[in-house]
Amino acid sequence: MKEVAQEEQVFPPPEEFKRKAWVTDESVYDEAEDYQSFWEKRAEELVDWYQKWDQVLEKDPPYYKWFINGKLNISYNCLDRWIERGQGDKIAYLWEGEEGEAEEYTYRDLYREVNRFANVLKDRGVKKGDVVAIYLPMVPELPIAMLACARIGAPHTVVFAGFSAGSLRDRVIDAGAKHVITCDGYTRRGKMLDHKSKSDEAVDGLDVQCIVVKRGNNQVNMQEGRDFWWHELMEEAEEECEPQVMDAEDLLFLMYTSGTTGKPKGVMHTTGGYLVGVATTMKWVFDVKDDDVYWCTADIGWITGHSYIVYGPLALGVTSVMFEGTPDYPQPDRWWEIVEKYGVTILYTAPTAIRMCMKLGEQWVDKRDVSSLRLLGSVGEPINPEAWLWYHRVVGKGKCPIVDTWWMTETGMHIITPLPGITNLKPGSATRPFPGLKGEIRDAKGVVPQGQKGDLVISRPWPSMLRGLYNAHDKYVEEYWSKYGPERYFTGDGAIQDEDGYFWLLGRVGDVLNVAGHRLGTAEVESALVEHPAVAESAVVGIPHELKGQVPFAYVVLRKGYQGSDDLKKELIKHVSKVIGPTARPDDVLFVEDLPKTRSGKIMRRILKNIASGEQEIGDITTLKNPEIVDDIARKLRP
Numbered sequence: 001m002k003e004v005a006q007e008e009q010v011f012p013p014p015e016e017f018k019r020k021a022w023v024t025d026e027s028v029y030d031e032a033e034d035y036q037s038f039w040e041k042r043a044e045e046l047v048d049w050y051q052k053w054d055q056v057l058e059k060d061p062p063y064y065k066w067f068i069n070g071k072l073n074i075s076y077n078c079l080d081r082w083i084e085r086g087q088g089d090k091i092a093y094l095w096e097g098e099e100g101e102a103e104e105y106t107y108r109d110l111y112r113e114v115n116r117f118a119n120v121l122k123d124r125g126v127k128k129g130d131v132v133a134i135y136l137p138m139v140p141e142l143p144i145a146m147l148a149c150a151r152i153g154a155p156h157t158v159v160f161a162g163f164s165a166g167s168l169r170d171r172v173i174d175a176g177a178k179h180v181i182t183c184d185g186y187t188r189r190g191k192m193l194d195h196k197s198k199s200d201e202a203v204d205g206l207d208v209q210c211i212v213v214k215r216g217n218n219q220v221n222m223q224e225g226r227d228f229w230w231h232e233l234m235e236e237a238e239e240e241c242e243p244q245v246m247d248a249e250d251l252l253f254l255m256y257t258s259g260t261t262g263k264p265k266g267v268m269h270t271t272g273g274y275l276v277g278v279a280t281t282m283k284w285v286f287d288v289k290d291d292d293v294y295w296c297t298a299d300i301g302w303i304t305g306h307s308y309i310v311y312g313p314l315a316l317g318v319t320s321v322m323f324e325g326t327p328d329y330p331q332p333d334r335w336w337e338i339v340e341k342y343g344v345t346i347l348y349t350a351p352t353a354i355r356m357c358m359k360l361g362e363q364w365v366d367k368r369d370v371s372s373l374r375l376l377g378s379v380g381e382p383i384n385p386e387a388w389l390w391y392h393r394v395v396g397k398g399k400c401p402i403v404d405t406w407w408m409t410e411t412g413m414h415i416i417t418p419l420p421g422i423t424n425l426k427p428g429s430a431t432r433p434f435p436g437l438k439g440e441i442r443d444a445k446g447v448v449p450q451g452q453k454g455d456l457v458i459s460r461p462w463p464s465m466l467r468g469l470y471n472a473h474d475k476y477v478e479e480y481w482s483k484y485g486p487e488r489y490f491t492g493d494g495a496i497q498d499e500d501g502y503f504w505l506l507g508r509v510g511d512v513l514n515v516a517g518h519r520l521g522t523a524e525v526e527s528a529l530v531e532h533p534a535v536a537e538s539a540v541v542g543i544p545h546e547l548k549g550q551v552p553f554a555y556v557v558l559r560k561g562y563q564g565s566d567d568l569k570k571e572l573i574k575h576v577s578k579v580i581g582p583t584a585r586p587d588d589v590l591f592v593e594d595l596p597k598t599r600s601g602k603i604m605r606r607i608l609k610n611i612a613s614g615e616q617e618i619g620d621i622t623t624l625k626n627p628e629i630v631d632d633i634a635r636k637l638r639p
């Protein structure tokens with residue numbers, strides 16, 4: 001288990017942090033073994049209900065229902081109750097535009113806007129149960145629209161603004177949405193993007209109405225009878241809208257995620273259990289307090305944004321930063337400027353972004369005062385130890401615990417994560433399952449021994465778990481509940497558990513190579529490469545080999561000051577062999593300027609694999625934030 005054993009450093013919680021933390025005693029894990037009682041207590045503590053549940057959990061594997069017959073409204077829990085408790089003037093969102101525009105929304109401001117837009121939706125004919133599609137960039141109207149939908153009982157499906165017209169159209173059709181909320185345009189790295197034209201292409205010929213936010217002030221075509229300006233509809237809207245009483249198991253939202261076939265699948269999340277899960281993890285994992293300024297850098301178009309920019313923070317009355325732009329525009333210190341400006345205390349971001357900041361250089365962090373930070377978080381993919389240590393040292397100045405969280409669209413909330421007041425941290429490990437949850441590493445023979453790779457399986461239900469795939473029962477069973485049975489959720493990720501019970505995530509099982517009969521996680525090889533001082537970032541894929549079946553092929557982004565050469569290539573191959581073993585040595589290394597990534601920061605290894613394997617069809621690149629890099633890489637490999 002060299003990939004785990006090589007990192008011996010352990011970081012206990014700082015004493016001062018531990019003294020003030022919400023969770024300060026390991027006994028919470030033992031108490032949570034009675035997991036139904038544990039979640040019932042959290043539901044009583046953190047959520048306001050119109051009617052209490054009759055039963056905590058109803059099992060009908062592979063379907064599970066929580067808080068049976070409990071009644072609530074999420075919009076009420078995120079807004080009304082804070083005003084009723086005298087906290088209406090507390091800031092909910094500090095919004096920062098790409099060009100430096102700034103707006104503040106108090107909980108009362110948000111309440112008024114949500115109520116007005118809820119009335120707009122009702123006036124447009126939206127009823128309880130109608131799915132509304134939201135196709136907006138990171139502007140305040142996005143959470144306002146989500147909360148307005150939740151207020152009237154209309155499930156929303158948010159489509160990431162960077163997705164193509166075809167991606168939006170597929171989701172609108174699959175969800176049966178009759179209303180699309182979009183905008184005229186918005187800037188990305190200083191360039192105006194015509195968002196309305198994409199929306200028009202997506203809904204062409206469909207029976208839908210479009211509500212258009214004026215963000216870019218660019219010239220757009222408004223089709224009479226179909227398109228309506230947000231600001232004009234809001235002018236006449238009433239500021240009071242009674243929240244709809246919702247059942248705990250009523251659908252809150254659909255989130256479309258990539259399927260194994262390439263066709264998006266609509267993950268269903270319901271109301272009561274989802275809110276209990278995200279509110280509990282928001283409080284315990286981020287240790288969030290009343291005076292914190294919390295910033296999750298994700299886009300709301302992804303599950304991270306749903307759970308930990310909108311519903312989790314607002315359900316706890318937290319002040320959040322919401323940012324429209326990118327980390328390095330107009331200058332590489334943009335993020336750190338925002339941390340300094342707002343006194344951010346909790347920062348939650350992706351390993352890809354951390355590695356990007358590493359590549360830019362620590363001088364950009366040091367240029368700004370980031371001393372307000374007290375907790376750091378990581379999300380999106382396994383974080384390699386090198387990036388973890390840089391994040392801890394350069395951004396956290398050695399004093400901030402890092403909560404490295406593993407979860408996914410389908411889980412709704414954190415599943416494997418440290419609790420910062422009690423967990424001894426190991427760089428690169430997501431540590432242990434959250435209290436009340438149970439994780440296992442399995443293969444076809446059963447639970448594997450410690451130190452052995454296998455599939456990560458969750459063997460106990462949790463309240464914010466998905467409730468199925470929209471109109472796709474067979475796919476739901478096949479994808480998640482067939483490999484290990486209807487009572488063990490197969491995550492699709494590989495992992496190792498060490499002697500302390502800590503989990504080390506290895507990425508998607510599809511990203512595991514079989515080199516001469518040896519299973520090898522691509523994340524392991526990538527981590528070894530990034531340990532080398534010349535390497536800022538890497539992506540490893542498997543390519544066919546006549547003798548070994550598969551061999552690793554490495555794409556490498558170098559840090560500033562380093563040049564790609566045959567000598568450096570040989571040095572990196574030798575380095576991987578030394579760190580992991582000769583089985584892992586890359587067959588070749590290609591030096592590239594950047595890697596193809598989605599806006600959420602995930603590296604599209606499928607595309608890289610197709611390029612390295614010489615496939616004629618590279619695959620869909622419409623979801624990439626940097627599609628131009630694909631041709632650059634292909635030309636480098638085959639000039």
